[in-house]
Amino acid sequence: MKLQELGEFELTKLIREIIDDSRHPEQAIWQDLSIGPGDDAAVWQGNNHLQIATTDTMVQDVHFDLDTVTWDELGWKALAVSLSDIAAMGGIPQYALVSLSLPGELESESISKFIKSMTNLASKFETAIVGGNLTSSLRIIITTTLIGYTPDRVLMRSTARDGDCIAITGYAGTSAAGLENILGKIALDSSCQQVLRRAHLQPTPRIKEGRILVGQGVKTAIDISDGLIADLNHICEASGVNALIELEQIPIHPLVKHNFHNCLELALWGGEDYELLFLASEDTINKAKLAMSCPVTVIGKTTKEAQLKRISLRDRNGSFVPYEREGWDHFGKKFSRAKNIRS
Amino acid sequence: MKLQELGEFELTKLIREIIDDSRHPEQAIWQDLSIGPGDDAAVWQGNNHLQIATTDTMVQDVHFDLDTVTWDELGWKALAVSLSDIAAMGGIPQYALVSLSLPGELESESISKFIKSMTNLASKFETAIVGGNLTSSLRIIITTTLIGYTPDRVLMRSTARDGDCIAITGYAGTSAAGLENILGKIALDSSCQQVLRRAHLQPTPRIKEGRILVGQGVKTAIDISDGLIADLNHICEASGVNALIELEQIPIHPLVKHNFHNCLELALWGGEDYELLFLASEDTINKAKLAMSCPVTVIGKTTKEAQLKRISLRDRNGSFVPYEREGWDHFGKKFSRAKNIRS
Secondary structure, three states, X not given: OEHHHHOHHHHHHHHHHHHHHOOOOOOHHHHHEEEOEOEOOEEEEOOOOEEEEEEEEEEEOOOEOOOOOOHHHHHHHHHHHHHHHHHHOOOEEEEEEEEEEEOOOOEXXXXXXXXXXXXXXXXXXXXXXXXXXXEEOOOOEEEEEEEEEEOOOOOEOOOOOOOOEEXXXXXXXXXXXXXXXXXXXXXOOHHHHHHHHHHHHOOOOOHXXXXXXXXXXXXXXXXXXXXXXXXXXXXXXXXXXXXXXXXXXXXXXXXXXXXXXXXXXXXXXXXXOOOEEEEEXXXXXXXXXXXXXXXXXXXXXXXXXXXXXXXXXXOOOOOEEOEOOOOOOOOOOOOOOEOOOOO | OEHHHHOXXXXXXXXXXXXXXXXXXXXXXXXXXXXXXXXXXXXXXXXXXXXXXXXXXXEEOOOEOOOOOOHHHHHHHHHHHHHHHHHHOOOEEEEEEEEEEEOOOOEHHHHHHHHXXXXXXXXXXXXXXXXXXXXXXXXXXXXXXXXXXXXXXXXXXXOOOOOOEEEEEOOOOHHXXXXXXXXXXXXXXXXXXXXXXXXXXXXXXXHHHHHHHHHOOXXXXXXXXXXXXXXXXXXXXXXXXOEEEEHHHOOOOHHHHHHOOOHHHHHHHOOOOOOEEEEEOHHHHHHHHHHOOXXXXXXXXXXXXXXXXXXXXXXXXXXXXXXXXXXXXXXXXXXXXXXXXXX
């Protein structure tokens, strides 16, 4: 079957099955492995702490377009997405490797800007870029691998329980709104434009917030990279729970609410917000909220009631809202939308 | 300046300078860093051992052609090149992350073969594939990141001294000969073809040999990925030494010697042999040789005498052989050749 028919999630499953079949439980590396493929990052037992590693690739004309992004923004984002994966594990980032495949006709000045911006972000999070790889290619391909650790424990996808509250940091849909503006779908004034562009191209990874979640006893988290519903679905699938989302609770940035009639769709399916979606008891979430300087909003809960779907959406009138699919598929390339939702 | 004018090595230097400028010596991550960009892998102090990490990218139609390589071979090679970097550091591989960018029209069966082959090689070296990333792209891009460790110390590029002997494991040029055959430049009988194809597409990383080198007191090593002369040049530059190579000592596989009139050129500039090139005193090299089951050949020495060039080549008559450049450049794409060398 072709990958575009199979889809990203089935392909991921196929690969995981092959890797699982290859396990040698008698080997030390497999004994030390805490989390293999299928979470935001891999985790294994180091000598005195858990080691965490994650990798992400950005491909020109798939993930970015040089006509609409600067080299500064590209360098920042390429590292930010991996930092966000470490944040989603509750980890502390340490060392990054950057693999660049570049066309020969690029200007070296562009690459200087790219690397400088990346080191600026790295410094903010006390992370060192320590190696990488250079090759030529027709289009730009950037793969960032980030290695970190946690002295205590990690946040996982598989630990949600029935009755957990579902919360997110910051706002959902701001990045997708930024992308719509960058693509010229909507004109905005320049200060608004700057906020949304930054949300899309220079997100701030929630490293500090991830550590607070661990400290406050939260066990379950993911970063919103595929989209709120898609990422919540990853947690529901991994934990075997159902979720009920109250649409009017979803935190949407005032600039997005004001300018985008489709703001709720952007918030639910837009992706790339790199906020943390986390689940815990109400008490625990309240404690985490008090400890954080960013907004934290409860948007729903896990429940045995909502048997109809893995994830149910309820509007302000208490009516369930039908929708089609759960998320972005890299191969299918269908950007899913709910039916008839307007905020 | 365009990258194709600047060249790979200058671009690497530029990136290293920016990263060096970004260092924060007061941060723990920089204090723990033993080796940053510029060796076969990055190395930092873990709790009880040195941690090692390396990354490599293979791009379709740059590094491989689906018309001439099978998915089994591709999976093997994509991991083997990273294992070889860990071997060149004298390290023990542990965990791999694999980032795949794939066109939607690929068959999932191909990816299954690819991953199975990769897990087969991983198992041989007690390595676990623990994560990665999937994205769509027009051409296939494979980035493998490998994390390992050493309980004692690492092999480096910068530790060669005047008077060291220069040795290599196995044969040089076999991989390049395999590539010439695959590209249809020369017809060979099928058993010969199989040996050379395997050398090019399914090299065996010298992990065991790297550990022996550490155990026997060798300090300096690199793997031959760019080519014997290019990689020796990396060591000479990093260590500030000159080298004198005796051309008739270079070990060339009998099948290559017999079938390729340009075998010496392939051995010197061909690359991708993934053998270890290492430097130490004669005594130390003899001890290492005794401890290894593969061929080990001394091919020259570092010297203060050879002042004319970083690397001098001497033929069987004691005459110095002129040559043009030192290696493969990913952006310049010039596959350098010596003048007038025939073995």
